[in-house]
Amino acid sequence: NxxxxxxxxxxxxxxxxxxxxxxxxxxxxxxxxxxxxxxxICPDGWTKFNSSCYFISSGSKNWDESRQDCLRRGADLVIINSREENSFLKNFGLRVWIGMSDLETEGEWKWVDGSSLSYTSWAKGQPDDAREGEDCGEVRPERDGWNDLFCTHNQQWVCEKKTCLGVEI
The missing domain is CATH 1.20.5 (Single alpha-helices involved in coiled-coils or other helix-helix interfaces)
Known part of the structure; x- marks a missing residue:
């Protein structure tokens, strides 16, 4: 049995x-x-990371023109929500505009969608509002963090658009 x-x-x-x-x-x-x-999911020329697509410009524009370019692409300047996303952007090794500014209220940094900064990665001593006019944000890899800069400065930028699938593998 x-x-x-x-x-x-x-x-x-x-x-x-x-x-x-x-x-x-x-x-x-x-x-x-x-x-x-x-x-x-991402259009040609865009890079997928987590649940977003990113476009890194080859040209240089001021912050507002950069944002307008992103909007024309159905996106907006990148909003950085995590250390991982920040590292992803820093790995390109480029100084680029990101979607934050204190244009509305000096010293009150907000993302382009109106949200407050829940995650930050300012470089040491930043933001410093040098000469009382640095109101737009950039990733600055050589300083290992974010920096405030005059919005009229021309440089590359990064657009971000969320994918329709929030699939992470």
């Missing part, structure tokens, strides 16, 4: 192991499909 029960248990175990392996193979197939589909 015990031998028969042991054999039944062994058969059940073998069947479950086989089903588990089939499920793992299906999970891997679906992950591959998700990767394939998400790689098609």
């Amino acid at each position: 015990l031998t028969e029960e042991r054999n039944q248990l062994q058969t059940s175990y073998n069947n479950m192991t086989q089903e588990k392996n089939q499920l793992q193979a299906e999970i891997e197939r679906l992950r591959g499909k998700i990767t394939e589909l998400t790689s098609q």
Whole structure:
């Protein structure tokens, strides 16, 4: 009786192991499909990171012109919400406009969507409002952080648009 029960248990175990392996193979197939589909989410010339697409300009414009360019692309200047997103942007090694300013109220930095800065990564001594006119924000990798700068300065910028899928792999 015990031998028969042991054999039944062994058969059940073998069947479950086989089903588990089939499920793992299906999970891997679906992950591959998700990767394939998400790689098609961002337009040509844009880079996907987490649930957003990013466009890094090749030209230089002032902050307002940069923002207008993003808006024409169906996006806006990038809003940095996390250390990971900040690192992603810093890894490009470029000084770029980002979507924050204190244009409305001096010293009250806000993102282009009107939200307050819940995450910050100011470079040491920043923002300093040098010569009382630095009202727009940039990523400045060589200073290892964000910097305030005159909005009329021309430089590259980064646009961000959320993907329709919030899929993270």
